[in-house]
Amino acid sequence: MVRILHSADWQMGLRARHVAHVAEDVRKARLEAASNVISAANRSKVDAVVLAGDIFEHNIVEDRVVHAVIKVLAGSLAPVYVLPGNHDALTPDAVFRRASWNQRPDHITVLDGNAAVPIPHTDAVLLPAPLRQKKGMKDPTAGWEMASGLDAIRIGVAHGSLRIEGKHAADDFPIALDAAVRAGLDYLALGHWHGQYVHDVRTAYSGAHETTKFGEVGSGQALLVELSSRGAVPRLEPIATGALxxxxxxxxxxxxxxxxxxxxxxxxxxxxxxxxxxxxxxxxxxxxxxxxxxxxxxxxxxxxxxxxxxxxxxxDVPRAKAEGRLADIAGSSSLISSLLDGLNKPAAVGPGATPEPVRTAARQLLSELVMEVWK
Incomplete structure (x- = not known):
């Protein structure tokens, strides 16, 4: 049996230019959320914390950011495994090659190779797919097809986009939808998408630990993953970690x-x-x-x-602008002109007459339809 806490996309050192006047508050919140991840891991008594890429925003973050992240990770009671993602790829100038990073405690391991990494005191191994560049067209999990003969619970760790139509780009490290099955994995821990997404029973994105921008549905979470044995269906439990x-x-x-x-x-x-x-x-x-x-x-x-x-x-569109555009179009469209003439005539009275509120609503609807086409 093995229990891990799966997180990703911390992007520590985020510039947060989209909310520039509170950028420092946003950066502090990301560090607080990181502490929430480790606290949740300790409460759950996990066997490992698995961070599936982009722990840093880029490879030129200040050393003070590196030290702050190490301080948070040092608080974990379980081993911590960090995968280089596309933001903090394992390039020659990678943050993971710095002297500041090398001051980390021994229980924090960078997954910088492709060999299986045993999780201590369990019958589980991690199969990592570290990234070595910002963009790439190759599936980072492709090499796992040759990783056979492991009689252990197999947990893949990768960073990229599942090859779902409309949700990935060709140079975004596209990952095959059947990657977990193809490699015989018990669980595939993914990073890159900021919203938590469970693709199937064995493949999931944990989501970013803290929301990065407006519209990120499912962020501010981690995933507690429990595997009772080789071949067992993982039990996934979302864990709230967000600070803002x-x-x-x-x-x-x-x-x-x-x-x-x-x-x-x-x-x-x-x-x-x-x-x-x-x-x-x-x-x-x-x-x-x-x-x-x-x-x-x-x-x-x-x-x-x-x-x-x-x-x-x-x-929104100013109503006067819509009305003006409607009048312009009426000059070149007999259909629109005819509809407007009918709506502009004095309201009839008596049985069967169209109430004035309905005529007003019809005119508004006509304006909306015209503006929609105009856009």
């Missing part, structure tokens, strides 16, 4: 900015620790003339409420 909350609130300004802002205000009020939250307001739909001033006031309100970071990304 990254929240996106969608506002459809076609519904009116005031009710949408009120709804957003209620969602923000539910944040347990606003001082540890980064908030993105994303607007869509058609906006009124006073929407900008209303959103500006809401931003100031949020910034004064103690949130760590607030930004508003506007993808």
């Amino acid at each position: 909350t990254w929240r996106t609130v969608e506002l459809d300004l076609s519904q009116g900015h005031e009710p949408e802002v009120a709804r957003a205000r209620e969602l923000v009020a539910q944040l347990a620790r606003p001082e540890r939250a980064l908030l993105r307001i994303h607007t869509t739909g058609f906006s009124s003339e006073d929407a900008s001033s209303g959103l500006d006031a809401f931003r100031e309100e949020l910034q004064g409420g103690g949130l760590l970071h607030v930004c508003i990304e506007r993808e």
Whole structure:
């Protein structure tokens, strides 16, 4: 039997330019989340901590970052295995070749070769696939096909993108979907994708230990993996490790900015620790003339409420702009012109007449359809 804690993509030394004014807070949170990974490993009494690549953001991180990471890893009661990924590839100038890294304790091992590495006091081995460059078109797990004859629980450790249509690039170290089966693995621990993703019972991405940017669904986690014997189905348990909350609130300004802002205000009020939250307001739909001033006031309100970071990304379209475009198109389209004429005529009265609210909604829908085509 073996139990490991699988994590990846710490990217320590992250520049965080997308949230530049709180970049230092974001970097500190990544270190805190790393400590959360090790604390979870110690609580779970794992046999090993397996870090599947990109522990560092790049190979030119400052030595103080290296020392900080070593200090966190030194707290692990179990052996720690670190795979070089594409951000911290095993190049001649790799961080793993530095004097600062060489000061690490003996129980922290870099998986810098392709030979099987036994996990002490277990009947399990790690089959590593370290990366030696930033980009590559070769499947890093391809060499495992020749790794036969191991009568042990086999855990592969690799960094790259599963070859899923639309989710990988040709130079992103594409990994065969059947890599685990092909190599006879009991579990394949992957890194590179920041959202936790379990592909099948034997192949999974742990996800980044801390969210890197807005929209990273499934990040801020690790995976506790337990294998009872060779051939047994792994038991996977997600473990929360994230330190900050990254929240996106969608506002459809076609519904009116005031009710949408009120709804957003209620969602923000539910944040347990606003001082540890980064908030993105994303607007869509058609906006009124006073929407900008209303959103500006809401931003100031949020910034004064103690949130760590607030930004508003506007993808709404001013209603006046949509109406103007609609009128332009009507001049060259008999169909649009006819529809507009019908909607602009005075509303009929009596039984069977179309209520004015319905006519208004129809005009708005027509504007939306035209704007969608215009985009």
